[in-house]
Amino acid sequence: MRRAGLILVALIMGTGAMGTGAASAQQTVCMRNGQVDAAATSTFQQFTESADTNLMQAMAGTWYAEMQSPQTNQISYQYNSFSPDGQFQYQNRVCGGLTNGCNDYQGSGFFAAVSVGDGSISVMTIVTDQSRNQECGGSASRFVDAATMQDSTGTLWRRVR
Secondary structure: OEOOOOOOOOOOOOOOOOOHHHHHHHOOOOEEOOEEOHHHHHHHHHHHHHOOHHHHHHHOEEEEEEEEEOOOOEEEEEEEEEOOOOEEEEEEEEEEOOOOEEEEEEEEEEEEEEEOOOOEEEEEEEEEEOOOOOEEEEEEEEEEEOOEEEEOOOEEEEEOO
């Protein structure tokens, strides 16, 4: 399920004319520990200003991956949904661990994506969920084919919708 791969990780993202989601994203601030994170907010705004709308259209849809954590004896079943206008949602079910039960998590926010030039994609998200309020983060991936992306940890994400 995991493969080693050279994927650039970057925390700079943007979007040009992405529509309603982009306008909202440009007015959103990144928070960290209840305080505005000015540096992350600036980076997110740069990402939204320079996002690759064709790339974001190619990413549009729902992607699924399973990730195992041998350290905690858990498995994560995660769905990430991207809209071409920069809206983002996720659902994650984490099972196993000490209780051997499952916990469900979900969140929403915004994303922007830029092509790095070597086939890699830098993605920045701003997410609100049960434990985060407008937290910004970055990731990197690349398209394996039109229905598969591989992230910087080697996890394969399959398009399911």
